[in-house]
Amino acid sequence: MAYFNEDRASSVRSTMRQDPRGCPTSTVSAAAIEQMEQALESMLSYFGDALAALDRAQAADPGWAHAPMVKAGLLLTVGEYETTRQARVALATAARLAANAHEREKAHIIAAQAAADGNWDRACELWDAILVQWPRDVAALLFAHLFDFYRGDALNLKRRPQRVLPRWSPDSPFYGYVLGMAAFGLEESGHYCEAEDAGRAAVAMNPRDPWAIHAVTHVFEMQGRHRAGAEWLDSHVEDWAVDNGFSFHNWFHAALFQLEKMDTQAALEVYDAQLAPVADMALQRVDRTAILWRLKLLGVDVASRFAALRGTWSTDAPTAGFYAFNDLHALIACIGADGSGADALLAAMANAASGGSSNERMTRKVGLPLARAFRAYGAGRWSEATEGLLRVRDSAHLFGGSHAQRDIVTLTLLDAAVRAGERRLAAHILAERHPAKQHTPLTAFWHRRISGAKTQRLDYQ
Template sequence: MPHADIHGNAVSTANRAAIAKLDEATGLMLGFRADPLAAIDAAIAEQPDFAMAHAFRAGLMVMSMERASVAEAEASIAAAWDLPVANDRERAHLAAAQAWCEGDFVAAHRGYAALAAAHPRDLFAQQVAHQFDFFLGNPAGLRDRPAAAMRAWRTGEEGFSWLLGMQAFGLEENGEYAAAEDAGRMALALQPRDAWAVHAVAHVMEMQGRDQEGAAFLERREADWAPAAILAVHNWWHLALFHLERGAFDRVLGIYDRAVAHGIAKGEAQPAIDLVDASAMLWRLLLRGADTGRRFAQLSMAWQQAGGEGFYAFSDLHAVMAHLGAGREEAAAQVLGAMRRAAAGQGTNARLTREVGLPLSEGVWAFSRGDFDRAAQLMAPVLPRARDFGGSNAQRDVLSLTLLEAALRGGDRSLAQLLAAERIAAKPDSPLAQAFWARAGGGRLAA
């Protein structure tokens, strides 16, 4: 009888200690807690020819979506590629990770999605496929993939709650807010420390303009999500976003300094996912006219330290925001140059950069120079397709805010009123939406 992990997926080793470490790494990854990499390295130390452990390690690198992780992913793949003991599922994991290393994100996505479909109890494949749905703007997959996998699980079974949390986020990204909140709260009832489910419910409240309720929800559950080292910064970002809605700049900057950019201020290397959140928050503050002090300068240096321009357009755009916010046009120009070279090449990111990332980045550049008409001309046609290059609805809202500000400052009243009307319809009680509506010259709001 083949040996299996805790959820019944066949593995190519009989070493129970190594399998236990793989199970531990999977649980840490699903909970976004530290340190799945250390746990999987321990599995490899126990059994150096454990193909799934090497594939798992490669997959962790894939989920970083950073060029700096490619070499490590390739090393993990090479360590297992020719192992005669590897089973078909393990080999499929390796092949999907290899496609990512080669810049074919679509093929990698397809590979992990196929694994998730064929092995619905493979929570690692489910998680990586879910993240690719996020990275490549596939909202239907975010919602439907975990729902399909649930058919192979019993409600309440250990591991089932993680799928509920994934489904909750997918439902939210498809605008199914009531169902999303129900799924997220059900996941939390089963597993209170599911930081992804907390994050999904926070997204619902953000999209519905429930800023005071959202802040209270995150603050009340802080002990559940704050220890989630891999996702904590993003949930702190959500808390700051709720406070920003009502113009509480001091509270926003306090959260930014304490929890979002603590390492940035100290000059420590940061993952791109955290730098993206920092850029988006500071750019929103810039749009609101807040004094951000030296924070943009520190963030700009952190992006330069991270490097890797031209690998993933969504990250590149946020690097451009940071450099421009710091007044460092030369650094922004270097990123734009890397994006233009990427756009002229092959692979998934070349297309995403050409079609979405580059025009949006050039629009942000025009905005920073006060050329608001040009910013609107560049951004308005592309914004409806911005989902294609990743991020959540809440994250991409910084682009909508920039376009709305460009329309207002450039005197394009028709565009400003259209965008302000969309915002007030989505969030009728939002002070920010109401302020935009007034600035756009909208009529009196109904009581």
């Protein structure tokens, strides 16, 4: 990327300041740094308005390239077409101001540009290169951490926070948030005891850390401790559920715990009260779709809810085809409603499956094959759906999401296999749940389905 001078005296930048973690910055404005700290805390905690704080930081020092750059990074981490378009505008402003920026800040612009160009893998490499030099650069860590999640890179979800933590101290601002990131990476890598310890320690340092609360919640989910998980969320509800941008996802987990004990009425109540009212972001629509589909697999009539949800998803390019994980859930919403839009969405995904961007690779390897299998399921082609889901399931992590989120693939495979008469295959797959969840009511439900025993059909409206 080319950088060029703003008509501004470079001597203004001759005296470098540092942020509260010792990272060099080119602004000389204490007010700009203060607003940046507020923005970073909002980004880490999901409390407050990070974009507004970044605008205030830029107003305090209009020549500081880092303020629009962090704004671009934040918009990029939403993982949607429109916010990426907005991020490119912010990046253009940062590039225009970059001549007098510090080396660290220029490196951020290059990394963010790679992400905006669709090369999420390269962007994570570049953010990690920043962390090599400035391991307490919490923005670089956060951006890379979220894109590790989007890319399904469990190895770096775990290792990236571990690589920088020794260079932090517990009294460093935002240390607890870094510990919370480490906890989530440990959980997604299967290190459940360590993850729970780290997550609980992070919450003890900062009770209002929804990401750390969420990391411990994932441990309960993966270990089949659904009652303890529900109690954990409930005991911290005042810390994560009030005026918090991440609350919808923790409500998703609350609904999962209700489903694990087969209390579909309680799960529906969570959906109607906490998930249905929000659909501003794809991340929210993903959670809404996932809960409704799980309920549908259990025989609950959710058609009217799917019809309402279907209207919140776009099925046409360029929104469709931007991120394969979101696209799959949009397709599921179409199938759960009346099927309209599914073919347009499949076409957008097919167009996105060629090329070299990160999403093009994810769509080609995982997103499109899964979408076609779900489409077959929606059309009642049970054997085709079973074969398609089985073929891709073991590599589904390559298109992002968490283990808990991707469980929708396995649950759909179980149902498709039963409907296809492949009961031995279904039993074979269900056995995977035995180490952690053999005694849960949800597992018992699937045992009955597979064995052909009579199951109660649940028709809550």
